[in-house]
Amino acid sequence: MIERDSPLANPALEDIRGKIAKAAGIADRKPSEIALIAVSKTRSSDEIRPLLESGQRLFGENRVQEAMDKWPALKAEYPDIELHMIGQLQSNKAAEAVALFDYIHSLDRPSLVKALAKEMERQDRQIPCFLQVNIGEESQKGGCEIKAVPDLLAQARSAGIEILGLMAVPPDNANPVPYFALLAKLAREAGLAGLSMGMSGDFEKAVKLGSTHIRVGTALFGPRDAPAG
Template identity: 35%
Template structure:
């Protein structure tokens, strides 16, 4: 199948599996593909690109006609504080806020560019040692400080499910993130948490059923 056919299939799945398909956006993960391949993605109308390395975004930005495709760059990996300065002027969303110091650095750099950057709080719901993300207890302690930062817009939550066969375990993790979003919207965020970034190539259908609004899909697009 072509990239276009694969993307059309994913877009059909969004309509089929999501209770609110109009709220769902496809993030095309481009970390393993070159700029010519990315152009094939952009030609389909999908313009949100997800990368997990600052240097790679910088290189690809030079190679892609950004104005022609209205590219929106989402940072989806573990972001080092000392790299924030390179992307603060243009990044559209950071999916992976996993510590207060990172949020503070993004806030500072956004302010220097007179911007407000959309961010998601990454939560390690399954508490796997191999996964990045906040442990719930630590995040609860940081929420009051996070809410004081004026140049980031905390607009949702993100998680990664474990790589395993048990679909019910995966579903439970996604469901728990959605329930957390609903709870925190009432308790802390006054309804500002709109986004749920969850689901990748192998499990995005389950994520959609559980309320994902951002699915991060890579290999399924290019296979």
């Protein structure tokens, strides 16, 4: 690993950390209880590097192939990076996902449980996972049905997969608070401590409702470029 001086200050990163600390304080929580995942989907290595140089080490990607194109080289340079798979995962990408990612937030069906368990055993690599719940019951979104959480959790545990908690994305343009509260309730009922919830526009509310992992992209990197054409 290349030796570096002290981390460089990054205004956006410091702003997010400050807001996390404030929200945690209101909820009588410690900021250290909340993991900040920088969502780097569609972002180039050059865009990611300033956050790395500022000390950020947790990053989230939505697509396996995109992650494979940029993260092996960055991980070689910064071995303490934690890479989180936060997008929908196809079963036929299980081998690549297990090889590259350190955490998976989108385990949502029995076929994926089988594919991941098979690859974890084959590669002798255990990847902690979150069960993704379709908390808003939206047909276009991934995630298991709310009523399916207990069975899917049992299947994952029987397959030897460590389940840290639950993950969800509330419906767009809706008040996220009831959905965060419902996910927290489901996690408590399942005996799970982890909650992967909260993004750029609502992470402070998620922290107040118990989130342990927030996924922030635009607030850290700025708006994405509009597609050409």
